[in-house]
Amino acid sequence: MTTPVLSIRDLVVDFPFHDEVFRAVNGVSFDIMPGEVVGVVGESGAGKSMTGSAVIGLIERPGRISSGEIRLKGERIDNLSEPEKAKLRGKRIGMVFQDPLTSLNPLYTVGRQLVETIRAHLPLNEAEARQKAIDLLTEAGIPKAAERIDSYPHQFSGGMRQRVVIALAIAAEPELIIADEPTSALDVSVQAQIIKVLKKLCTNHGAAVMLITHDMGVIAQTADRLVVMHHGKVVETGTVGDIIRRPREPYTVKLIDSIPTIERKEGQIAAATPANDDSAYVQVKNLVRDFELGRGSFTKLIPGKVEMFRAVSDVSFSIPKGQTFGLVGESGSGKSTCAKMIVGLVRPSSGHITVDGHDIWAGGAGHKERRKRVQMIFQDPYASLNPRWRVKDIIAEPMRTLGLARNKTEVEHRVAELLNKVRLDPSVMRKFPHEFSGGQRQRIAIARALSSQPEFIVCDEPTSALDVSVQAQVLDLMSELQSEFGLTYLLISHNLAVVRQMSTSVGVLHNGVLVERGPTDAIFDSPQADYTRMLLDAVPDISKVA
């Protein structure tokens, strides 16, 4: 029997705080065999990243390994001294981090960072190291690597940067790569490419991979075996196909059930009424938004050609009352700009938006009416609530500014009612946002959106910052509220599965152009535009595990 590349036995990681100890990893054991890709899944706080940090010896203080052992090719590595651990890092264990935008030093060229890393581990001179760097970049799929090696990280796109990060991680031919959420910060189509690159490079160089992610879809496409973690413990291990098709533990069953899939679930959403009906509740017609490029305040004084960037180009759609329109597209496709124009935050360059027959941008008395009828839910529940305000004030603010409540008791009464509606206990109204989890905060944000009794809510990536099981709860809540109040939603998301679950009709945005629009089922089952087809193919989905 071959020795496993990585063998973890009864690992315990503790974080001592003042007088109590937080146990982040609690008796974790698993093996990774040579050339194997092992996925570690779990929700945030499950201890999966902490396990990765423990292996590479980068646990942040005051955390420490309290017991258990980690063996790399049979040698024990958890009790090595700091300088000996530093020698392992990069040389025998490589690591890929989540966010390619922040994992490269912005002040040095990509080449310099690569050469530095290569020369730290391999006996090469400057020119040889540079040649190896170019080879690595080429292998990672960066076109014209010899030219681009002297570029700075900000001159690369997110996907390209993640390729650089992967090249850096495998630079010294390590035996094990720890990839901590390597694709969560990327667009779907890029995600698929990066997974391919990671897998290809690891196969070529014979490295085993520990793939840490919350995204079951990614694991399903990449990993051989799966380790499910929950509250610092391993819940279940097995081959990917087995676990996804026949999960044994209740937690795994729940986790897999809560993952939205782009496959149709039976009997969820009523058929869509034909789009672009003139009687529709929300109508968007020929919406255009241009941004000026490259004009400083001083150069503006000099007349000349203005470079324009068209973020949104001639977008039209309509949403019948009480239905959900899903707007999908990758980052930079203009979907958030659309949302901002529809709620009245960004003025369109041309085109019309009407809600219930009123033009959003007509001004005058309609302005206040619009603020009352149209509300927005933002992506990041950590950033969209004022940290210095109590929940009560956050939810009551729209009522106060719009003069919807007469006195204090009425406000309090309404806030309690809204908290009940979003399944939170009314007693929480005296707390501050930091006392809540991400899912609870998003509920507070929904309660705030509902407090002006709107009819139309624009949801900009409402669940992309949340864990899958929490995401499922928030989506359920949104559906229930929709049927209870007859709300109309514009749901903006890069997650095709979420859109499929929630919307009656869908529009696909690509570079500011609405490439396709129609009832959800029609688009997902028989996409017409090439771009839509590409997008659908790129989605890592658990249903693709045959």
Place this chain on the structure above:
Amino acid sequence: MLAFIARRLMQSVIVMLVVAFIAFLVFRYVGDPLANLLSQDATMADYEEARERLGLNQPFYVQFYHFVVNALQGQFGVSYRLQQPVSQLILERLPATIELAVASSIIALVFGVFLGVYTALKQRAFSTGVIMTLSLIGVSLPTFLIGIGLIYVFAVELKWLPSFGRGEVIQIGWWRTGLLTQSGLRSLILPAITLSLFQLTLIMRLVRAEMMEVLRTDYIRFARARGLSSRAINFGHALKNTMVPVITITGLQLGSVIAFAIITETVFQWPGVGSLFVNSVAAVDVPVMAAYLVFVALVFVIINLIVDILYFIVDPRLRDGAKSGR
């Protein structure tokens, strides 16, 4: 980048014009310049003649124009007190101030950056606690007290170093330097330390805070995960990323050290522009004050320009931003 510098230069010119205008107003309208220029027993005819000769009867904007043209040629008139051209007075004393300011800034930068990095890396060490506590004293003690304290210890009690003046100086062209003689260097030590203490603690605390911030970033973690040596990480990757705010503060500090070294210069009887300014204020020597105002503005404008250019050298992201014109 050239477009950016050109734009900054334009802004600098506007700033200088505004300052020149204020200086002109001070010069022209704080008291009657003729009352200061002419003797007590001058007749009305003398006044008229002087007014004509100095161009004081011309319209306001013509006078301002002349003021600017003269200022560009370095002429700010004649000091009432010393009866010498103002520009000559300032130029004579400038080397003393610049030598003092540069020496103290170098002390502050070298020790400030070093101690800042040290205390950021060894956050829990006992020595860090001692340094941080001492730095609080450095920030809170007024400059004159530190100066007097140093004079008492090193000049009066230990008699190691001189307590005042510049010592022997050597003339190189118009620049009179104290850096080439032993007594000049010995005289520089105490005032330079006095002047640098505040900046030193400021830079140290800034570097420490920035460094601690940078050490928490993903790219530092990633650099560690790639197995780079801690030397390369701390001094190569981390320190360079702390530099932008440090450059800003150091630049502004150098400016204020040159312009407002007044207290230190007074305590140590240092013959620089600061003491010239104090004496001129006491004697209501308006031309010197006006020229000093323009001079201080010029120092700050030049330093800001250098700081902006340094940003470009340090941070490649700005270079691209400038290329696209933003």
